[in-house]
Amino acid sequence: MTTITLVQGDITRQSADAIVNAANSSLLGGGGVDGAIHRRGGPAILADCRKLRASHYGKGLPTGQAVATTAGELHARWVIHTVGPRYSSEEDRSELLASCYRESLRVADELGARTVAFPAVSAGIYGWPMDDAARIAVETVRATDTAVQEIRFVLFDERAYEAFATQTR
Numbered sequence: 001m002t003t004i005t006l007v008q009g010d011i012t013r014q015s016a017d018a019i020v021n022a023a024n025s026s027l028l029g030g031g032g033v034d035g036a037i038h039r040r041g042g043p044a045i046l047a048d049c050r051k052l053r054a055s056h057y058g059k060g061l062p063t064g065q066a067v068a069t070t071a072g073e074l075h076a077r078w079v080i081h082t083v084g085p086r087y088s089s090e091e092d093r094s095e096l097l098a099s100c101y102r103e104s105l106r107v108a109d110e111l112g113a114r115t116v117a118f119p120a121v122s123a124g125i126y127g128w129p130m131d132d133a134a135r136i137a138v139e140t141v142r143a144t145d146t147a148v149q150e151i152r153f154v155l156f157d158e159r160a161y162e163a164f165a166t167q168t169r
Contacts, residue, residue, distance in 0.1 A: 003150050004141065004168055007117075008161040011154040012040035015075040017113035018068070020104050022121045023081035025060035027053055027067075032124045037079060041072035045079055064099035066107045078111055080104045084122030087129065094136055097122055101140040108148050115150045120160050130163040138167035 011019060011033060021037045024030040027049040029038035038045055048069035053060070061067055066082040082100040085093040100121045108116045118141075123133035141151050155161040 002141070002146060002148055004138070005150060005152045006161060006164050006168060007152055007154045008156075008158060009154060010036070010156070011117055011119050012036050012074060014117040014152065014154055016115040016117040016150075016152060017076060018078045018080050018108050018111065018116045019071060019074055019076045020066075020116060020118045020121070021079050021081045022119050022124065022126075023061065023083055025063065025083045027057065027061055027081055033119045037074070041074045041079065044070050044072035049081070064096040064103065066100065066103035068107050068111055076117075078113065080107050080111075080116070082121060084126055084128070087122065087127040094132075097128065097133070097136050098140040101137055102144050105141065105144050105146040105148055105151075109146055113148060115152065116148050117152045117154050120153070120155060120164070123160065124156075130160055131166070134160075134163040134167045138164065 022033045061083050063083045063085050068078045068080045071079045082104050085096040122128035123130050153164050
């Protein structure tokens with residue numbers, strides 16, 4: 001049985017088997033959650049990401065996919081990097097966003113992770129409306145068959161927390 005919990009705070013301060021990074025396709029760090037995870041986790045994460053770029057992901061990680069690296073100095077065993085879609089009012093990219101959550105849980109299962117901390121993927125600089133991002137995230141993790149015991153959504157501010165709380169009631 002999977003439990004969904006909500007926390008308002010900084011995902012880089014969470015203790016979990018795996019922390020999900022809302023990465024950019026380069027896997028080499030960036031802004032928002034991605035930059036914070038790379039800064040707090042230290043150089044080991046970037047070193048692993050560079051190895052991935054040199055082997056399987058020469059052109060970067062495709063949107064909607066997920067891959068794991070070490071968690072470096074974070075309080076986790078792994079970071080699962082997933083690339084969310086940019087929001088578009090002209091094109092429905094909901095399935096790509098849902099894929100980020102499904103693929104992250106697939107990777108977590110392969111690793112044997114029992115606790116996974118997720119940010120609100122695509123709801124920051126990628127512009128996805130928070131209420132819709134929360135709906136897609138919660139519906140997708142509820143519908144995904146996984147051995148993960150706790151899925152924790154770590155929301156940066158009260159607005160994001162409330163959007164996710166509305167979906168989990």
